Amino acid sequence: MIDFNKIREDFPILQEKVYGKSLVYLDNGATTQKPKQVIDAITDCYLRYNSNIHRGVHYLSNKATDEHESAREIVRSFIGAASSKEVIFTAGTTESVNLVANSFGEKFISEGDEIIVSEMEHHSNIVPWQLLCERKGAVLKVLPFNEAGELLVEELDSLITEKTKLLCVNHVSNALGTVNPVKEIVEKVRSRGVKVLVDAAQSIQHIKVDVQDIDCDFLVFSAHKLYAPTGVGVLYGKEALLDEMPPWQGGGEMIESVSFEKTTFNELPFKFEAGTPNYVGNIALGAAIKYLEEIGIDNISAYEEDLLSYATEKLTSIPGMRIYGQAKNKASLISFLIDDIHPYDLGTLLDKMGIAVRTGTHCAETVMQHYDIPGTIRASFAFYNTKEEVDILYEGLMKICKIFGKLK
Amino acid sequence: MTINDIQDEIVSEFAIFDDWMDKYAYIIELGSEMPSLDNKYQTEDNLIRGCQSKVWFHAEHKDGKVIFEADSDAIITKGIAALLIRVFSNQTAQDIVDSDLHFIDEIGLTQHLSPTRSNGLLSMVKQIKIYALAFSKL
Numbered sequence: 001m002i003d004f005n006k007i008r009e010d011f012p013i014l015q016e017k018v019y020g021k022s023l024v025y026l027d028n029g030a031t032t033q034k035p036k037q038v039i040d041a042i043t044d045c046y047l048r049y050n051s052n053i054h055r056g057v058h059y060l061s062n063k064a065t066d067e068h069e070s071a072r073e074i075v076r077s078f079i080g081a082a083s084s085k086e087v088i089f090t091a092g093t094t095e096s097v098n099l100v101a102n103s104f105g106e107k108f109i110s111e112g113d114e115i116i117v118s119e120m121e122h123h124s125n126i127v128p129w130q131l132l133c134e135r136k137g138a139v140l141k142v143l144p145f146n147e148a149g150e151l152l153v154e155e156l157d158s159l160i161t162e163k164t165k166l167l168c169v170n171h172v173s174n175a176l177g178t179v180n181p182v183k184e185i186v187e188k189v190r191s192r193g194v195k196v197l198v199d200a201a202q203s204i205q206h207i208k209v210d211v212q213d214i215d216c217d218f219l220v221f222s223a224h225k226l227y228a229p230t231g232v233g234v235l236y237g238k239e240a241l242l243d244e245m246p247p248w249q250g251g252g253e254m255i256e257s258v259s260f261e262k263t264t265f266n267e268l269p270f271k272f273e274a275g276t277p278n279y280v281g282n283i284a285l286g287a288a289i290k291y292l293e294e295i296g297i298d299n300i301s302a303y304e305e306d307l308l309s310y311a312t313e314k315l316t317s318i319p320g321m322r323i324y325g326q327a328k329n330k331a332s333l334i335s336f337l338i339d340d341i342h343p344y345d346l347g348t349l350l351d352k353m354g355i356a357v358r359t360g361t362h363c364a365e366t367v368m369q370h371y372d373i374p375g376t377i378r379a380s381f382a383f384y385n386t387k388e389e390v391d392i393l394y395e396g397l398m399k400i401c402k403i404f405g406k407l408k
Numbered sequence: 409m410t411i412n413d414i415q416d417e418i419v420s421e422f423a424i425f426d427d428w429m430d431k432y433a434y435i436i437e438l439g440s441e442m443p444s445l446d447n448k449y450q451t452e453d454n455l456i457r458g459c460q461s462k463v464w465f466h467a468e469h470k471d472g473k474v475i476f477e478a479d480s481d482a483i484i485t486k487g488i489a490a491l492l493i494r495v496f497s498n499q500t501a502q503d504i505v506d507s508d509l510h511f512i513d514e515i516g517l518t519q520h521l522s523p524t525r526s527n528g529l530l531s532m533v534k535q536i537k538i539y540a541l542a543f544s545k546l
Contacts, residue, residue: 019428342482344460345436349484352428360460374481375460403433404483 002299008384010035010291021354024389029174029202029333029380030358032227034288041287042229045280053279054253054270068279071286072269075234078289079219080210085239085268089282092233093201094124096220097168099235099272100197101128103245104166104218108195111137114164116194118143118151118180119370120173123363125199129168143169145370149176149325156188166195171203175364175376176325177333179203186215195241201225205382206304206331208297211236223281228288232281235272242268249274300383304332307381311390315379318397324367324376333380335362338397341404343375346397350377353396411503414495415511422515431516432484439487445479456531461485463528467539473498474543476536480528488517488529496536504540509533 008014011033016023025033045067051060053068069084076084090096109115115129119142133140141159145151151169160167167189171182186196197218200209204221211219218241223232237245247254247265251274256264265271292300311334315321320339337343347359360375361368368375379393409417425431449466456463461482468475476497480486495511496504512518512529 342461344482345484347460349432352432374462399429403429403436 002295002303004303004383005386007295008386010037011384012036012039014384018354018356019352024353024355024392026379026381026385026389026393027356027358028205028382028385029225029362029378031224031230032205032382033384034227034229035291037291038228038284038288041284042280045283050280052276064279064283067283067286068277071283074286074289078293079204079234079236080212081236082212083239086211086236086242088235088237088242088269088272089277090220090233090235091231091278092224093199093220093222094128094233096218096233096235097124097197097199098128099248100218100220100237101132103248103272104195104241105132105136107245109133109136109138109165112163113138114141114161115139116141116143116156116159116164116167118169119145120149120151120176120178120364120367121168121170122174122199122201123365125168125170125197126366138165139163142366143167145176145178148327149173149178150327151178151180151185153181153185153188156185160189160192160194164189164192164194166197168197168199170199170201171209172200172206172331173325173364173367174202174333175335175362175367175378176327177330177335178325178327179207179329179331181329182216183214190215202331202333205292205300207301217241223285223288226285226288227292228285229278229281231278232285234285239268242272247271247274251275253277295383303383304381307385307387307390308332308334310387311379311381311393314390314394315397318394318401320401324371324373332382333378335376335378337373337376338401339404341400343377346377346400349400349403350393350396353392353399355393355396357393411495411499411507415509415514418491418494418511419514428516435487435491436483437487438490439480439483439485442478442486442490442493445477449477450479456528456535461528463489463532465489465532465535465539467536467543469501469543469546472500474501474504474540476539478532485528489532492532492536496540501540501544501546505537505544 013033049060049063051064053065072084072087076087081087117126117129129140169180172179182198195217198216200219200221203209205226217238219236221234224230254266254271254274256266322337324335343359350357358378445464450464454464454466456465461480463480463485466477476493478489480489
């Protein structure tokens, strides 16, 4: 049995005080805090073996290269990829999506082709596709969701035409918490020749993600939402597809040989990793995954599920509470509004109580447009959050309701 | 009263609150008491762009004084706008241009002044000064 309260000791920042109060950090959807094990991995690299990878003949460079490539292997095994050639390190989810939009887009998208995105995507899984469609004269189509915040998957049947090349969908919505049935979606579109990109930025830290089980063509996520450093991300792609795709950014590391007459490119995964990678960050991502695997993703899922149902029940009891995202299958976040109190007002007052939540549109304006609201408050939970913290959030919200109640 | 007198008055009013909650409750009260800005002034032109809440500012030059009106969809923002209006409205354009804003700091709302807070306070002050500068050239 895992002692989830003890886990808090692994995260030094959770002992911080804000405005003299104990920090209640419920903004894990924006970024997660880092355990000592990850911070130590970064320090260890700089203290003991920092050196540029893949090029030196010397000891340090070889050590750094080994650590870097073993981090890639840790990622491969974590997401169940067939080969480490399918794991490309990027700067984050956004860069991963942009890589696909530019490289896959360059080769496979032509005028009149169609790309489908869901109505509940983060801007980073909309805008790169809009830019691509503009460049190529392609068409962007939208897969809608219902009031509960569940995708209308059956509408894919009519949405897909022989022109549809790609479908981009998140595994978990950052604004609603919905866990989308990505495996079912892939199954549905596979026979129609549509490739699928899954944005796992909000799922990889909560539930088991297996790319071979989902059978998606691409999967992207950020390390900083997975208890690892910022500036690191992953693009998974099926090897055969990645092989066919042209390089996106040019530079060192991604080439085989360079001459002014003809440059040939390195093989996967290096073809897509131009320049010195964030090797310290990538190594620390490996450390984060090792840490999570010791606890067990399934244990984390179960704990967070329990915390979510506790929080949902507690918050629902607040008069005037409206929860956006009531899907049957949800990850551990709650997006809400109370009466007509502006999310900015709620967020400002919660902050003063030492409670960190996200307010606004969460970079998902199309979701807010769907419900015709200016934004929401989002409390997003990690496995180091506790029921006591949910109680503090509840008490804080009740206090705010009292202030606003007096005005009526 | 001069701009400085009003600022001092606000500072002494806030001095009685030793709890931040009371301070914000007061700002919320100010926001809810301030009349709404006429719909015809809630235009794109009058919108001050903050990331999370909308703020509209309208200014008129009347009998040598600048008259400000404002509104916001967030009540705390509207309350802060009410304080700014109390300080700057009904003053001469030149006095507003020459003024030095110190009460925000003294009542403990400095955090709202940071340009990264995206609550529009800094933009509101900037807009007030721009209006005043324009009127002072008339």
